Amino acid sequence: MAESDNIVVETAEKIFADLADPQTINNDKKDAWKAPLWQALSEAGLPLAWVPDDLGGSGASLADGFALLNAAGRFAIAVPLAETMLAGWLLAQAKIASPEGEMTVLPASPKDRITLDPDGSLSGRVRGVPFAKAARHFAVLTHDASGVSIALVDAGKAKVEAGLNVGYDDSDVVTLDKIAPITIKPAPNHLDQTTVMLMGGVARSLQIAGALESMLDISVRYSNERVAFEKKISKFQAVQHNLAKLAGESAAALAAATSAADAIANATAFNDAVYLEAASAKIRCAEAAEKGGAIAHQVHGAIGFTIEHILHRYSLRALAWRDDFGSESYWAVELGKLVAARGADELWPLVASR
Amino acid sequence: MTAALRFDPIRLPPKCEELRKEVRAFLAEEMARGTFNPFKPNREDTDVPEFSRRVGERGWIGITWPKKYGGHERSFLERYVVTEEMRVANAPTRRFFVADRQSGPILLKYAPEHIKMDILPRICRGELCFAIGMSEPNSGSDLFAAKTRATKTDGGYLINGTKIWTSSAHIADYMIAIFRTSQPTKENRRHGLTQFLVKMKQPGIKVNPIGQITGQYEFNEVVFTDYFIPDDHVLGEVDGAWKQATSELAYERSGPERFLETYYVLTELVRAVGNDPDTRSAEGIGRLVAQLHTMRRMSVSVAGMLQAGKEPVVEASIVKDIGTVWEQQLPHRVRDLAAFVEETASNRETLERQLDFAIKTAPKLTIQGGTTEVLRGIIARGLGLR
Numbered sequence: 001m002a003e004s005d006n007i008v009v010e011t012a013e014k015i016f017a018d019l020a021d022p023q024t025i026n027n028d029k030k031d032a033w034k035a036p037l038w039q040a041l042s043e044a045g046l047p048l049a050w051v052p053d054d055l056g057g058s059g060a061s062l063a064d065g066f067a068l069l070n071a072a073g074r075f076a077i078a079v080p081l082a083e084t085m086l087a088g089w090l091l092a093q094a095k096i097a098s099p100e101g102e103m104t105v106l107p108a109s110p111k112d113r114i115t116l117d118p119d120g121s122l123s124g125r126v127r128g129v130p131f132a133k134a135a136r137h138f139a140v141l142t143h144d145a146s147g148v149s150i151a152l153v154d155a156g157k158a159k160v161e162a163g164l165n166v167g168y169d170d171s172d173v174v175t176l177d178k179i180a181p182i183t184i185k186p187a188p189n190h191l192d193q194t195t196v197m198l199m200g201g202v203a204r205s206l207q208i209a210g211a212l213e214s215m216l217d218i219s220v221r222y223s224n225e226r227v228a229f230e231k232k233i234s235k236f237q238a239v240q241h242n243l244a245k246l247a248g249e250s251a252a253a254l255a256a257a258t259s260a261a262d263a264i265a266n267a268t269a270f271n272d273a274v275y276l277e278a279a280s281a282k283i284r285c286a287e288a289a290e291k292g293g294a295i296a297h298q299v300h301g302a303i304g305f306t307i308e309h310i311l312h313r314y315s316l317r318a319l320a321w322r323d324d325f326g327s328e329s330y331w332a333v334e335l336g337k338l339v340a341a342r343g344a345d346e347l348w349p350l351v352a353s354r
Numbered sequence: 355m356t357a358a359l360r361f362d363p364i365r366l367p368p369k370c371e372e373l374r375k376e377v378r379a380f381l382a383e384e385m386a387r388g389t390f391n392p393f394k395p396n397r398e399d400t401d402v403p404e405f406s407r408r409v410g411e412r413g414w415i416g417i418t419w420p421k422k423y424g425g426h427e428r429s430f431l432e433r434y435v436v437t438e439e440m441r442v443a444n445a446p447t448r449r450f451f452v453a454d455r456q457s458g459p460i461l462l463k464y465a466p467e468h469i470k471m472d473i474l475p476r477i478c479r480g481e482l483c484f485a486i487g488m489s490e491p492n493s494g495s496d497l498f499a500a501k502t503r504a505t506k507t508d509g510g511y512l513i514n515g516t517k518i519w520t521s522s523a524h525i526a527d528y529m530i531a532i533f534r535t536s537q538p539t540k541e542n543r544r545h546g547l548t549q550f551l552v553k554m555k556q557p558g559i560k561v562n563p564i565g566q567i568t569g570q571y572e573f574n575e576v577v578f579t580d581y582f583i584p585d586d587h588v589l590g591e592v593d594g595a596w597k598q599a600t601s602e603l604a605y606e607r608s609g610p611e612r613f614l615e616t617y618y619v620l621t622e623l624v625r626a627v628g629n630d631p632d633t634r635s636a637e638g639i640g641r642l643v644a645q646l647h648t649m650r651r652m653s654v655s656v657a658g659m660l661q662a663g664k665e666p667v668v669e670a671s672i673v674k675d676i677g678t679v680w681e682q683q684l685p686h687r688v689r690d691l692a693a694f695v696e697e698t699a700s701n702r703e704t705l706e707r708q709l710d711f712a713i714k715t716a717p718k719l720t721i722q723g724g725t726t727e728v729l730r731g732i733i734a735r736g737l738g739l740r
Contacts, residue, residue: 216737220737220738220739223739224738224739234739234740235739235740237731239739240730240731240734240739240740241727241730241731241734243733243734243737243739244675244729244730244731244733244734244737245675245730247359247668247672247733247736247737248672248675248676248733250359251359251361251652251669251672251676252648252649252652252676254359254361255361255363255648255651255652255655256644256647256648256651258361258362258363259363259648259651261363262363262365263363266365276643276647277647279640279644280643280644280647280648281644281648283640283641283644283645284644284645284647284648287641287645328641329637331640331644332636332637332638332639332640332641332644333633333636333637333640334636334640335639335640335643335644336631336635336636336637336638336639336640336641336643337631337636337640339624339639339640339643340624340627340628340629340630340631340635340636340639341629341630343624343625343629344621344622344624344625345621345625347620347621347624347643348442348617348621351643351646351647351650352374352438352439352442352650354365354366
């Protein structure tokens with residue numbers, strides 16, 4: 001587990017430990033933990049971490065916010081923290097102030113579109129929107145003939161068809177049918193839907209990496225407790241090697257995600273090098289979620305397959321997060337096209353650019 | 355929590371990028387003068403003494419070592435850049451690479467001053483080739499089963515026994531080897547081995563080449579018969595080599611050579627599919643590039659930790675485990691993706707020839723320098739499982 005080396009992460013981890021203990025949450029069938037957790041996070045200014053003070057937020061750096069998302073992954077936090085952070089960040093790009101309460105971003109998939117009609121209203125149907133049902137507002141990226149705009153929309157005016165992702169979190173279909181936004185402003189020049197997807201993808205990558213860190217941790221601990229054939233299963237070489245592979249997947253996810261976060265936090269533009277970092281993070285973390293999660297379950301045996309055990313809180317969420325803001329297949333195709341378009345002899349210079 | 359793996363996002367400082375440009379320009383010059391062909395990783399002669407000397411002249415061997423021994427006191431990150439550029443270009447580094455990576459650092463740490471003054475500057479000038487004498491016919495991964503004896507005699511030791519799978523022994527000027535000076539004890543089966551500096555090309559040493567499945571002859575059997583090594587060639591503690599072996603592994607196991615060995619087939623695949631690939635090719639290339647990028651970031655991160663004076667043994671083992679498995683699978687993945695490449699692709703022959711060689715090379719990658727099984731054991735130990 002990465003040490004907390006900043007105050008944002010320290011604050012968050014304390015709240016997570018107090019109010020989002022995975023076992024307590026898992027035992028709570030009525031979701032009574034949700035409201036106090038969200039309240040504590042809000043009071044600490046964390047959901048609007050990426051919103052500057054003058055727009056209603058707490059003005060944390062991109063780097064601190066990314067570290068916060070990694071910590072949220074380690075606790076498999078199931079409130080719209082990442083979504084509200086991304087929404088606040090997007091609104092702030094157009095100098096739109098963030099309201100209080102839960103938010104999420106539309107669209108959440110690279111191929112979905114919200115269009116801005118000449119009368120100033122917004123229309124479109126977008127799928128797989130995380131926590132749309134829980135959100136009070138949407139931060140919307142929208143297109144018209146003149147370009148890209150960013151809008152703040154009252155969630156109550158949209159049609160939300162509730163759904164669940166593979167990790168049992170809200171993943172909804174949202175339809176805007178000629179909805180008038182609360183505020184709308186043009187997006188800055190460098191920002192388009194790809195930027196938003198890469199940003200969301202890196203957020204998910206950090207969450208997956210965090211979940212894998214915890215899966216490794218609880219799997220190692222379990223293997224040192226569980227006795228079979230008269231010894232701890234951690235003493236079997238086959239189990240050791242599986243856990244070593246899980247450590248490798250966890251390490252790869254962490255390295256890819258934190259590197260991409262660092263690249264974005266220090267970027268002046270979303271150039272090819274940043275694109276490589278962000279797309280690679282989503283691809284590699286998604287692969288790690290599959291391979292690593294399978295090992296964590298294998299080590300736990302039947303107990304890890306029960307709804308009472310906390311393992312699925314990490315394993316299923318990590319799998320679900322693969323789908324948001326472009327799957328690994330989507331990004332692999334896009335990255336492959338980029339590499340091919342640059343040409344064979346430009347591949348190494350791209351990989352070696354940082 | 356138990357697992358404290360760290361892979362901080364190290365970024366290479368600007369002076370590394372300056373150096374990278376110099377190395378690329380140098381390699382382009384060397385290709386132009388015909389020293390090596392980057393498209394032919396399977397060339398017969400991977401030992402090019404004059405290339406070694408020119409790399410030495412540039413100051414790129416022993417780059418991190420103290421100036422008084424011919425080094426340049428530059429950082430591990432700079433060494434990293436030189437290594438990866440050489441590797442990607444398929445440059446013939448065989449003659450100096452082992453000395454630069456591990457033999458030199460061992461001498462720096464354990465050799466007496468007059469030997470350091472004698473040998474290290476010559477390594478830096480690209481004049482010396484080193485081999486590593488670890489494996490024996492009945493001792494491979496199980497290093498501490500080594501039986502080749504070093505028997506104390508007047509002023510030194512007499513060596514009798516056989517080392518095997520010794521890369522470059524046929525061209526090496528020196529070998530750093532472990533020999534048995536005492537029997538293991540009941541309490542510690544690792545006790546009793548000592549590390550020595552061995553001068554090659556002397557009477558009492560016979561080097562027998564061993565053919566490899568690639569068609570090359572790069573490793574050897576080395577037979578010692580009453581071969582004399584003077585006392586001052588003992589490196590470190592007598593009977594205590596086991597204490598010295600582990601901390602150096604981070605240097606040996608995390609470098610770019612641990613995932614770039616078969617990289618050339620990926621470049622050629624990208625060339626073969628052209629600028630507008632179909633979806634299948636694009637996805638395959640995208641995944642491979644994402645995996646490659648991730649390993650490089652992990653590997654650079656370990657280099658950064660080494661530069662900061664840490665000993666990231668577990669992290670380094672993870673890099674080698676993931677890296678070597680990847681570079682082993684790469685030729686097969688590229689073969690899959692190349693299955694539908696047009697007959698007319700301009701580099702089709704090059705790609706096929708390279709795949710042929712890379713597929714034959716692949717099996718060794720997860721064996722040499724610490725098998726996958728050994729690495730996973732080290733990682734498991736780091737996780738607190740053993």
